[in-house]
Amino acid sequence: MQIDKRMMSKWTYSIFITYLLLGIYVLVVAIRVPFISISVDTTSGQPVIVDFYYPDWAQQQNIEKGDILLTIDGKPAQDFRSIQRYSLARSANELTISKPNGEIHNILVQHKDIPEELYLQVIFPLFYFILSFVVAIYLWQSKKDHQLTNLLILFLLTCSLAYISTGASARGDVIGRLIIGICIDLCLVIFIHFLQYYFRYLHIKWPYINIKWLYGILPLIPCFILIEVFNSEFNIAGIVNLAMFAVLVLYAIYILLTSYIRTKLAKIRLIAIAFITPFLPFLLFFVIPEILGHQPILKSDVAALFLLFIPFSFIFIQVNERLFDIEYQLSRLRYYSTLAFFSTLLLASSLMIVFLDQLSIVKITSVFILTFLIFVACFYIKEQLDYKYRKVIFSSTGNYVHNLYGAVNRMSKAKNQQELLNLFKYEIIEKLGTASFTITTITEDVPISPGEVSAETDMTYLLLHDTGEEKIILKIRHALHKEERLWLELLALYVSMFIDSLKLIEDLVCEIQHMKDNHDTQLPWLDKLLWTITEKEKSILAQELHDTILQEQLHIARELDVLAGSSMIKKEKVLNIREQLLNATKDLREYCENLSPPLLDTFGLQMALKKLIQKVKIRADFMLTTQIERVQFHDATLHLVVYRLVQELLNNAIKHAEATEVSLKLQATHRGFILQYDDNGIGCNIEDLLQSSTSMGINGIRERVRAFNGNIAITSSQNEGMHIFIQIQEDVKSND
Structure with missing residues (x-):
C-alpha cells in the first residue's frame, strides 16, 4: 500500500511538472511574438494584404488593404510557411509594408498596441493557468488518494492547457497545435471517465459507452496534426479535431441529461450546469459554424473565453462521503x-x-x-x-430558521426517544446531504457540552444529550459549513430538550401504571390536573351562558315588568315575549345538545348525524352533499368522536369556508372509519391557518384525531377550497 501511494505521489508530481512546463512554453510563445493574423493574396507573386484580424490596430498603424507585405521580422514574407500554405501572416514583432505609391513603412508590433490580443491571448490565459494550478494543488492536498479527485484535477488541468495553448496554436507553433489538439478532446474524455466513476460511486447503472473505447480514439488526433504539419496537401486535421470535440460535448450532455431524468439527483443537475455553461456556447458559437464551413459567430479566442466559466467551485468540492458539496x-x-x-x-x-x-x-x-x-x-x-x-x-437553501422550524415540526411527532433519533437522522440526511454519520451512546466523559459542535479536520462531533450516566454523541465524518453547524446546534438543543421531556413523560406513565397495578388511586397531581381542566370547561360554559341565554332572560324579565305595570295588556306584546322565550329555550336546547347530544345515546350515531345534518342544511347557504355509512365500535367514545368531528367540520364550513358546495363522506373500515370533507370555498394557506388564533376549530380537530392515534391530512390553497382526510383505527387492545 505504501508503494502504491508512493507511485501515485510520483505520478501526481509528474503531472504537475508536465503541466507547468507545457503551460510555461505555450505562454512564452504567445508573449514572445504578438498575434496579428493578416490575410494576404499571393496570386500575383507578392503577398498583398486583403484582410485584418484586428482592424482597429491596422488603422492605427496605417495598414490598408492593397498594401504589400514585404518582410516579417526582417525576413521576406514569401519565405514564411504560413504565407505559402495558408496565405496568412500569423504573428510578428516587426513588419515592413509597401504602399501602392511605393512608400515603405516599418511597423513595430507590440502587445500594448493590440489590447484585445493582450487580454485574450496573454493576460486571461496566464490568469487561468495560475488559478487552475492553485485549484489543482488544493484539491490534491484535500484528499490525495481519491480517484474522483485525481480525475477532477486532470480535467481541470487539461482544460487549462487547452485554453492557454490557443495563443501558441494560433501562431502556428507545432507543440501548441499538438497540445490544444490533444487536450481539447482529452478533457472531455476525462470528464466522461469521471462521470462513469462517479456513477459507480453513487451505485447508479452506467448504460453508456465504456471509457476505454473513447481513450482508444485519442491517438488519432496527434497523428492527423503531424500529417498536416508535414504534408501541405492534408488540411483536415483541424476539422476532424473540432468534429470529435463536438461529438464528445454532445455525448457528455446526453449522459448528464438522460441520467438526471432517470435519477432526479440534484448532484447530477449541478454537474450538468457546471459542464454545459462553459462548453455549449463554445460549441455553438465557434465549433459548429467552423465545421460547417461558415463564418463563426465568435472568433476562436473570444469563444474560448467561455472556458473561464468552468466552475472554480471545484475549490469547494470536498472529496469524501458527500463528494459534491x-x-x-x-x-x-x-x-x-x-x-x-x-x-x-x-x-x-x-x-x-x-x-x-x-x-x-x-x-x-x-x-x-x-x-x-x-x-x-x-x-x-x-x-x-x-x-x-x-x-x-x-443561507443557500432559503431562510435556515424556516428550515429549522420545518424540522422541529416534523420531529415533534415522535412518541419515544428512538423515534425522535430516527427523525433526527432523517433531517441530517435531507439537510446536510450525507449518510456518513453515527449516533452512539457512551458512558465516558466528553470535553464538550450538550448542543456544542466540535470540528476537526475530517470529523465533526456533537453532544446531543447528557444525563450524567449516559451521553448521546453524533459523529459526522467530514467538516461542516457555518450554516450547517449553526442549524445543527439549534436542532440539537431541541433534541436535547425533547429527550428530557420524553423521559419525564415516560416517568409519569410508569408512575401511573404503577398506581394502576397497585390499585392506588392517590395521585394528587393528576387529581389537581383533572380538577383544573374541569373548572376551566365550567368557566367557558358559564361565560357562554352568561353572554347569551342569561342576557336574553334578563331582557324578557324587563319587558314583563313593563307589561305588569301597564293598565292594558296587548296580545301582540304577550306573543312577542312568548316568541323570545321560545328562542331562548331553543338556544338553551342547542347548548345542551352540543354538550351531550341526546339522540346519540338514545338512537345511536346514525340518527344523531342525520339530525345534525338537517340543522346545518337549514342554517347554511351552501349545498351540502353527504354520504354516511353505518359505523360500529367497541369503544362507545368513538361514536362521540365521529359526531364531534362532523360537527366541527360543518361549523367551520358555515363560519369560514364561503363555499357553494360542501361534501361529507363517512366510510366504515375494519375496526375504524374514514371521514372525508371537501369544499370549493376560499381555501387558505395551511401554515398560516395552523398558527392563527382563529383556527381553533381546525386545531381542535387535529388534536382530537391525534388523541385517538389517528391520521389527518389537510390540503388547501388560496381560492382552491379545503380538503380534509381523517382516518382513525380503534385500539382493540385497550378494550380487551
Whole structure:
C-alpha cells in the first residue's frame, strides 16, 4: 500500500511538472511574438494584404488593404510557411509594408498596441493557468488518494492547457497545435471517465459507452496534426479535431441529461450546469459554424473565453462521503455576483457618461472587471463579519430558521426517544446531504457540552444529550459549513430538550401504571390536573351562558315588568315575549345538545348525524352533499368522536369556508372509519391557518384525531377550497 501511494505521489508530481512546463512554453510563445493574423493574396507573386484580424490596430498603424507585405521580422514574407500554405501572416514583432505609391513603412508590433490580443491571448490565459494550478494543488492536498479527485484535477488541468495553448496554436507553433489538439478532446474524455466513476460511486447503472473505447480514439488526433504539419496537401486535421470535440460535448450532455431524468439527483443537475455553461456556447458559437464551413459567430479566442466559466467551485468540492458539496458555495457566488454585477454596471455606466471621450472600451472593461471583483470580495468579507459578530449567515437553501422550524415540526411527532433519533437522522440526511454519520451512546466523559459542535479536520462531533450516566454523541465524518453547524446546534438543543421531556413523560406513565397495578388511586397531581381542566370547561360554559341565554332572560324579565305595570295588556306584546322565550329555550336546547347530544345515546350515531345534518342544511347557504355509512365500535367514545368531528367540520364550513358546495363522506373500515370533507370555498394557506388564533376549530380537530392515534391530512390553497382526510383505527387492545 505504501508503494502504491508512493507511485501515485510520483505520478501526481509528474503531472504537475508536465503541466507547468507545457503551460510555461505555450505562454512564452504567445508573449514572445504578438498575434496579428493578416490575410494576404499571393496570386500575383507578392503577398498583398486583403484582410485584418484586428482592424482597429491596422488603422492605427496605417495598414490598408492593397498594401504589400514585404518582410516579417526582417525576413521576406514569401519565405514564411504560413504565407505559402495558408496565405496568412500569423504573428510578428516587426513588419515592413509597401504602399501602392511605393512608400515603405516599418511597423513595430507590440502587445500594448493590440489590447484585445493582450487580454485574450496573454493576460486571461496566464490568469487561468495560475488559478487552475492553485485549484489543482488544493484539491490534491484535500484528499490525495481519491480517484474522483485525481480525475477532477486532470480535467481541470487539461482544460487549462487547452485554453492557454490557443495563443501558441494560433501562431502556428507545432507543440501548441499538438497540445490544444490533444487536450481539447482529452478533457472531455476525462470528464466522461469521471462521470462513469462517479456513477459507480453513487451505485447508479452506467448504460453508456465504456471509457476505454473513447481513450482508444485519442491517438488519432496527434497523428492527423503531424500529417498536416508535414504534408501541405492534408488540411483536415483541424476539422476532424473540432468534429470529435463536438461529438464528445454532445455525448457528455446526453449522459448528464438522460441520467438526471432517470435519477432526479440534484448532484447530477449541478454537474450538468457546471459542464454545459462553459462548453455549449463554445460549441455553438465557434465549433459548429467552423465545421460547417461558415463564418463563426465568435472568433476562436473570444469563444474560448467561455472556458473561464468552468466552475472554480471545484475549490469547494470536498472529496469524501458527500463528494459534491458545492450547492452552498454556488448559491453564494450566484447571489453575490448578481449584486456585484448590477452595482458595477451602474458605476461603469456613470463613468462612461462622465468620461465618455477619455476612456476607451478596454479601459472601461478593465475597470468593470476590477470593480466587480472588489464588490464580490467585499460581500464575502461582510459575510464573515456578520457571522463573527452577529451570528448572521448566508443561507443557500432559503431562510435556515424556516428550515429549522420545518424540522422541529416534523420531529415533534415522535412518541419515544428512538423515534425522535430516527427523525433526527432523517433531517441530517435531507439537510446536510450525507449518510456518513453515527449516533452512539457512551458512558465516558466528553470535553464538550450538550448542543456544542466540535470540528476537526475530517470529523465533526456533537453532544446531543447528557444525563450524567449516559451521553448521546453524533459523529459526522467530514467538516461542516457555518450554516450547517449553526442549524445543527439549534436542532440539537431541541433534541436535547425533547429527550428530557420524553423521559419525564415516560416517568409519569410508569408512575401511573404503577398506581394502576397497585390499585392506588392517590395521585394528587393528576387529581389537581383533572380538577383544573374541569373548572376551566365550567368557566367557558358559564361565560357562554352568561353572554347569551342569561342576557336574553334578563331582557324578557324587563319587558314583563313593563307589561305588569301597564293598565292594558296587548296580545301582540304577550306573543312577542312568548316568541323570545321560545328562542331562548331553543338556544338553551342547542347548548345542551352540543354538550351531550341526546339522540346519540338514545338512537345511536346514525340518527344523531342525520339530525345534525338537517340543522346545518337549514342554517347554511351552501349545498351540502353527504354520504354516511353505518359505523360500529367497541369503544362507545368513538361514536362521540365521529359526531364531534362532523360537527366541527360543518361549523367551520358555515363560519369560514364561503363555499357553494360542501361534501361529507363517512366510510366504515375494519375496526375504524374514514371521514372525508371537501369544499370549493376560499381555501387558505395551511401554515398560516395552523398558527392563527382563529383556527381553533381546525386545531381542535387535529388534536382530537391525534388523541385517538389517528391520521389527518389537510390540503388547501388560496381560492382552491379545503380538503380534509381523517382516518382513525380503534385500539382493540385497550378494550380487551
